Amino acid sequence: MQHFSFLEDHEVKRIHDASLEILAQTGLLVRNKKARDRFAEHGANVDEPNEMVRIPPEVVERYLALVPPTITLRGRDPKYDVTFPRKLPVVATASSAPDIVDPVSGVTRRATSDDIARIAHVVNELDGFDVFSISVLADDAPDGHFNLSRFYPALKNCLKPVRTSVVNVEEAKKILKLGELVAGSPEAFWKRPFINFGYCSIVTPLTMDFDSTENLMFFAENGITAYGTVAPMGGINTPLSLPGMMTLINAEWLATMCLAQMSRAGTELIYNFLPVFADLRDGAYAPGAIEVGMMNSIVCQMARRYNVPAGGYLGLTNSKISDAQAGYEKSMSPLLGALSGVNFVVMGGLLDALMSLDFGQLAIDNEIACMIKRVREGVTFNEDTIALDDIKRIGPAGMFADAPMTLENMTTATFMPELADRDLRETWMENGSSTIHQRALNKAMAILSSPNHAALDAETDQRIKAHFQGIVAGDSTLPVGWKPFAIGGEKPQRARRQNRRSKKKMQV
């Protein structure tokens, strides 16, 4: 498989060189004294009165050589641990929307910890998602429990790697304590720390704030899995061009990389961005724009040069509803990333420029994620798959429907969607003329109606509740008043699909 790419090798090198020049000559504003001291101790030039840090090229290169080529995100159940780069991209849900589309009323409202429990349960069962980056905030969080009210319902209902940000180190310590309680003991937890953090490593342009930088150093010093996301807005805080934005944010990533490696050599990182250009007709934030996917393609080229995992916040939309705009905006940028070789894709569930989660869209995005993985699985090419003997044997005007290759692989040779409608129009109308969003919402709620394999045992849960007085309930329940859309005629062959899917798989 040959990845798509926009830039020539010498252009990638030019971005690298220009970034080094920015770091050496312009430098970064670093608000955190401990970070400035650390930079100074490790060879950077610090202008203390102006809080400026300038990093010589040889220092950048020295620490770049220390970044591991892979990263591992761990889940409560180790069978869900993911180490990447791997053949298929690792797909995570998108995170930290303030709002949710209420599945019963369809009205957008503030999200709560109960919603997080439900989303965690659904994500645990959707095969396209490898990582649960906690999708929403918890508006009902008690004082002092802001992100605890997010991590607890997430960990309680999902065995896959769970990840989100915290406000500061004090909060991170609470979350790690939660991890110890879930694991049964500090020893058990620290043997395999299954909590993953994110941080906003940079305020573009070229500024490290106090708390995020403190978090970065804390995670690195303690060997806690974490990765940063640089989230520029082109035309506002970066140049209004793709190479210009890339040059600037590459310098920023290199600076955070240095600080992470200075804090602990060998700290795992992702070369990860959420690169959005403003729509300068009216200044709108446009994460659904095609340029987000194009930037990710360039990100993949830079990450390959540095031999670090490439990540991208993709599959975002500006649409408020699950319409055709949501469909194309949420699929085109992940596909562009996938064909460019992205290793880690954040893409599931959000509408309205990261403002709200929709359960139906979450299930639709799962299907998009499966298609993107199908593409990256590639094409198995050998003498069996070119089927020359069959073609010659069956000959002109013949049929392949009963060829052994067809019979053996009939439901595995191509991707079998669960939500996409492929019925004849008449059948579709008889069954209620549903949209994919209605079918998807039914699917998500059906998961909530079925047993929760991820639920914590009562004893462990009791320990957590005893330690964190007043912690939210965190249980996944079917929303009160939910009624599925009436989609008629469950046909016999639909029921058979599940069984067929377990057959031996042949890639085509």
Added chain:
Amino acid sequence: MQHFSFLEDHEVKRIHDASLEILAQTGLLVRNKKARDRFAEHGANVDEPNEMVRIPPEVVERYLALVPPTITLRGRDPKYDVTFPRKLPVVATASSAPDIVDPVSGVTRRATSDDIARIAHVVNELDGFDVFSISVLADDAPDGHFNLSRFYPALKNCLKPVRTSVVNVEEAKKILKLGELVAGSPEAFWKRPFINFGYCSIVTPLTMDFDSTENLMFFAENGITAYGTVAPMGGINTPLSLPGMMTLINAEWLATMCLAQMSRAGTELIYNFLPVFADLRDGAYAPGAIEVGMMNSIVCQMARRYNVPAGGYLGLTNSKISDAQAGYEKSMSPLLGALSGVNFVVMGGLLDALMSLDFGQLAIDNEIACMIKRVREGVTFNEDTIALDDIKRIGPAGMFADAPMTLENMTTATFMPELADRDLRETWMENGSSTIHQRALNKAMAILSSPNHAALDAETDQRIKAHFQGIVAGDSTLPVGWKPFAIGGEKPQRARRQNRRSKKKMQV
């Protein structure tokens, strides 16, 4: 720009070699006697009693060397002529659906010649489309006017290249007479023949039928622009694997290529396919499946080996309505093709597995086409676009909103969609909480309400009506009873956008 590809060079070569083996050993069933004779005269081995034609490898290679590397499709107005391969893919509407979603009632019904006139008018004004492949059939066609009732309203209302198939040579001659009448004289028409034909060159597997083969030879002999589409159904009439389907249809394309070059050396062709796998859970035709885009990627590799333009019937959906499924199915396969280097993309307007056209979807697909072209425009990389001086001058915590680069390129540096919603939720709700389909349908109907720049002059039209007694009216009119969706608050900045768009363009 480095294209995406699935196969290694030696795998492409293996498909080529296997195809040659099929053509030499198995051969094709050729129903047309004139075609068999032509094959025989040019070095193929013909088994006349069994109507079988076998083509030795050296014959295939000899004619392959004669295929021109480009093709030109001509429009009524030469400014719309397109020759490709070119940097950007050439985008055509999808063709020949029997039905249309009535824009007033929303009900799907048989399409008529009036609908074709309207679609032609809309396509003429949508910048994403370069070619109008006639989208629907004309259910009101008088006897003997089947495709005349399609070409006439199309040519009458569209200056871009118009293209569709005809049933037989007799009908082709009628359409060419129509072209002569439109041009003013046979001489004027044949100096620049602006009618483009398609044909289904092969009934897979390995069968050439009578009429399509007769058409192919007629077009080639007379230097009329035409290209074939092979439309296999994997698992039914090809092997159930991507390499297997490719091997078979490559043999088929090579056979039609030979016949075209035997008919007239230097006949322009497109390496063009509509490769769909059946969903073998229930045999459904699944043109919306991701495998269609994957096959097109392999098609692009084969076309590059043969140095001929690569074409693909992409952007299809099984959805009956313009929902999120239509959005992702109609965008993912064209993007996969575009990143794989496709030169000619058929993709606009159809829903329901090529069964119906929808005016709103047509306008949405136009926006998708523009995004795909944006990707293929690529990234302009130079010292200006990496903006190193700006980054160093503006420095940490600075702003780029008033940098000269930003001010000069604010509405050209990124793609500016017309239909995608980027408003804040509050604004979107105040304006009626519209879907993109509602906005798109408004746009299509607004085009029908505005002057028709493409309309034929009255004198020419009179000549046509006099020659073809009883020909359909063919005029584009606003559908009776159309009422736009009320989308409130046309904001001042929206009105300004048009002007801004004319500014100097800088690619980013």
